[in-house]
Amino acid sequence: MDYVFLIAGSLMIITCFYFIISPFFSASEEQPAGKAETDERLTLEQVYSAVNELEMDFLMKKITHEDFEKLKEQYQLLAAELLKEETKHKKLKHPHAAVGKTKKAADEAEAEILRELKKLRNQKG
Amino acid sequence: MYLIGNIAIYLGVVISLYGIIANIIGMKRKSSKWLESGRGAVLSLAFISSIASFMLLYILGTSQFQYKYVASYTNESLPMVYKLTAFWAGNAGSLLLWAFLLALYAAMVVFSKEKKNPMMPYVSSILMVNILFFFTVMALNANPFEMTDRIPADGKGLNPMLQNPGMILHPVTLYMGYVGLAVPFAFGIAALILKKMDSEWIKLTRRWTLLAWLFLTLGNVIGGWWAYLELGWGGYWAWDPVENASFLPWLTVSAFLHSVMIQERKNMLKTWNVSLIILSYILTLFGTFLVRSGILTSVHAFGDSNLGTYFLVFMAFMMLFSLYIVMTRYGLIKKDSSPIEAYFSKESSFLLNNLILVAAAFAVFWGTMYPLISETFTGTKVNVGAPYFNKVMAPILLALIVLMGICPLIAWQKAVFEKFMKNTLWPLAMGVVTAIILFAAGIDGIYAVVGLSATSFMLGTHLLEFARGISARRKATKENVLKAAFKLTMKNQRRYGGYIVHIGIALIAVGVIASHSYSxxxxxxxxxxxxxxxxxxxxxxxxxxxxxxxxxxxxxxxxxxxxxxxxxxxxxxxxxxxxxxxxxxxxxxxxxxxxxxxxxxxxxxxxxxxxxxxxxxxxxxSWIWAGGIIMVIGTAFALAGGRPTSFRFQKNKGTAQTGR
Incomplete structure (x- = not known):
């Protein structure tokens, strides 16, 4: 019986040893991620979500109509800016397809927000 | 069996030490192979601690009295379930359970989808320092696989007070809560070391913190239930030092769970948040120190002064280390943090809630430690009993309940006092009506009536929040009531999960006030x-x-x-x-x-x-137990969903910071 425990104990040590040394025998040395900064840029989804919550606050009578309109306008402007940026990126990638889109960005923002709000309300979670 | 158990314990010491060194070398040389090897060490620790735990369960279940631990906490006639739960009846088993949970959590963290995150080697090292401590204490002082000199015919048996279903779950849930807090602590410190002043660490550990809080809640409620059934004095909470020890981190983590929302949304309270998580983690060690050291008299204490010293030294080390890290980064945190913009705002109400929770923690800490403090300075041990705690905690908890009734009514964006006052009317009316009904029914005791009315006000606020939310959604989407209620709660699980928890607290408050005043x-x-x-x-x-x-x-x-x-x-x-x-x-x-x-x-x-x-x-x-169950359901609901909070406009920062 002692032999069984001896073998089991040795297997335990070998397994741990394997977990620890196996990376040194892997093919290539991957560069660790380093001190990469996290992406703290604002996304359109976040703006839509903020507008959604703002609208809920207004409908729940927690903020005044004036504040609601003012904040909503600010969010719309922000969304327009983000849409513009997005279009610029697309234009750089596909110059022909993006022609004319930039000037429409501001007009599209409000329609886009409304669409996204509807989507947000209907989605789960 | 003896051999395998001991190999596992000593291997635990060696591997955790190696893992820390491998991570340090990996970080210095920027070598993924060394970092990968450090990850392998964590996996090995999870593996050997699982084997050691299984071995202990096996020797307990098969009554192998040649082992000191088995002979000390079990006997032949003990039912199998209590033979197995004797795992955490003594010091050695509890330490192994702690090491096992810690290694398991560490493995889950380092093999998560964030495994390539630059914070991970630091997080892994901090967790391994903890694991190293537990394995070292087991190897030096409390080895669960230590043999007896002579094999006894039967064991000493398990303390009858521990032979209760509550004791099967209470210690494990508390340990899971304690151990769980090591994860956000490790991330917080890692973020500070890397000088990452954003909210990433908070977002990555939100679920860990919530899970730890859920287990702490469960542990405290089950502990109260056990005391009520088993101790036979008719109460459920005696402000015993060990009960207080598990209540302290619960209070500070409750504060943390609220204040992180401010950091996520408004980029504020950064120093406060990191201090709170450090404090919560240190309090888990302090709680264990109280249980293990036997310096204070308690029905729960295991009483071994040697182990207490180990915990005291480790606690002091971790506290000094954390303080050093915070102090050296303090300027950076301050520079990157936004100040509070308005006195009447969601964030100031949350800050007030935090201050009250921390004041409660301080009051409990002071009362718990006073016998020791008085003995140190005057030579006489002055015992602080339930009357002190009831007197001090009653107004603090009352203030907390009132604040819980106020906070949800304040908007995140552009809080307006007039709107708030209008929204407070109905809950306030509910509180006043409750007071009138209680007086009319001949219920005496002004403090109890005030407490019950405040609880009714708080409950009213939350019911109104649900009703208004449903109505607002219906206005916007034209859905029927049920669909609107379902979608509303599912779309914001974090907020509504929190509200469910508050409703659970309201039930507990009714139970506590009524049972204290009218028993x-x-x-x-x-x-x-x-x-x-x-x-x-x-x-x-x-x-x-x-x-x-x-x-x-x-x-x-x-x-x-x-x-x-x-x-x-x-x-x-x-x-x-x-x-x-x-x-x-x-x-x-x-x-x-x-x-x-x-x-x-x-x-x-x-x-x-x-x-x-x-x-x-x-x-x-029974409302206390029902409230506890509702709290757990609410926390689980928030845990299951809950997307990160969205950013908010800030007067002073524009929109640069986001809450993603």
Whole structure:
């Protein structure tokens, strides 16, 4: 019986040893991620979500109509800016397809927000 | 078995030490191979701690009394479930359980989808420092696989107080909560070391913190339930030092869970948040120190001064290390943090809530430690009992309940005082109506009435929040009530999960206030055939019988109970005389309905026809357990969903910071 425990104990040590040394025998040395900064840029989804919550606050009578309109306008402007940026990126990638889109960005923002709000309300979670 | 168990313990020390070194080398040389090897060390630790835990369960289950731990906490006749749960009955087993959970959590963290995150080697190293500590203490002082000099014929058996279903779950849930807090602590420190002042660490550990808080809640509620059933004094919370030790981190983590929302949304309170998580983690070590050291008298303490010293040294080390990291990064945190913009705002109400929770933690800490402090300075140990805690904590918890009723009514964006006052009207009316009804019903005790009215106000706020939310959604989407309610809660699980938790707290508050203020008690000696009357209950004592079960002598009193003149059956309080334990244990008999508990204890007897009973009627105690269950459901609901909070406009920062 002692032999069984001896073998089991040795297997335990070998397994741990394997977990620890196996990376040194892997093919290539991957560069660790380093001190990469996290992406703290604002996304359109976040703006839509903020507008959604703002609208809920207004409908729940927690903020005044004036504040609601003012904040909503600010969010719309922000969304327009983000849409513009997005279009610029697309234009750089596909110059022909993006022609004319930039000037429409501001007009599209409000329609886009409304669409996204509807989507947000209907989605789960 | 002895060999495998000991190999696991010593290997634990070596591997955790290696893992820390591998991570340090990996970070210095920027070598993924070394970092990968460090990850392998974590996996090995999870592997060996699982084997050691399985071995301990096996030797406990098969009653191998050649092991000191098995002989000290079990005996042949102990039911299998208690043989297995003796795992955490003593110091050595508890330390192994802690190391096992910590290694498992560490493996889950380092092999998560964030495994390439630059913070991970630091997080892994901090967790391994903890694991190293536990394995070292086991190797040096409390080895669960230590052998006896002579194999005893039978073990000493398990403390009868621990032979209760509550004790199967209470320690494990508390440990899971304690251990869980090591994860956000490690991330917080890692973020500071890397000078990452954003909210990433908070977002990555939100679920870990919530999970730890859920287990702490569960552990505290089950602990109260166990005390109520097993200790036989009629209460559920005695402000015992060890109870306080598990309540302290619960208070600080509750504060943390609220204040992180401010950092996520408004980029504020960064120093506060990191300090809170450090404090919570240190308090988990402090709690364990209290349990292990035996420096304070408690029904829960294991009492081993040696282990206490280990914990004290480790706690001091971790505290100094954390303080050093925070102090050296303080300037950076301050520079990157936004100040509070308005006195009347969501963030200031959350800050106030935090201050109250921390004040509560301080009051509990002071009362718990006062006997030691007084002994150090005056030479006499002044014991601080329940009256101090009740007196100090009652106004603090009342303020907290009132604030819980106010906070949800304040908007995140552009809070307007007039709107808030308008929204407060209905909940306030609910509180006032409650007070009038209570006075009209002849309920006395001004403090209790104020407490119950404040709770009603708080409950009213939350019900109104649900109602207004549903109505707002219906206005926007034209959905029916049920669909709107479902979608509303599912779309913001974090907020509504929190509201469910608050509703659970309201139920607990009703239970605590009512049972403290309106409990009645009778201690009476009766002869067979005579009755005891208490409130609307009448108890007729029939006989005292004796039988044996699993080698233990059991004395049972047979009592017929009537409520409002109606027969509601029998009640049978017991005293159990354990074969292996010097003192008998009291088995309380309880009859519960929605509003009160009839609580009967068989105190003593002169003959089998002349018996003394302690009978209590405790109002609304079942609400405490129901509230605890609702709190757990609410937390699980918030845990299951809950996307990160969205950013908000800031006057001083524009929109640069986001809450993603």
């Amino acid at each position: 009645t008690e009778v201690l009476k000696t009766v002869v067979a055939g005579n009755s005891i009357t208490i409130g609307e209950y009448s108890l007729k004592f029939n006989e005292l019988t004796e039988h044996t079960k699993n080698g233990n002598g059991i004395v049972v009193a047979d009592i017929d109970v009537t409520y409002k003149g109606k027969d509601i059956g029998k009640i049978k309080p017991e005293k159990i005389f354990y074969e292996t334990w010097p003192e008998p244990s009291t088995e309380v008999a309880i009859k519960t309905n929605w509003s009160q508990d009839l609580y009967v204890v068989l105190s003593s007897w002169e003959t089998k026809d002349k018996v003394t009973f302690m009978v209590k009627v405790n109002p609304f105690v």
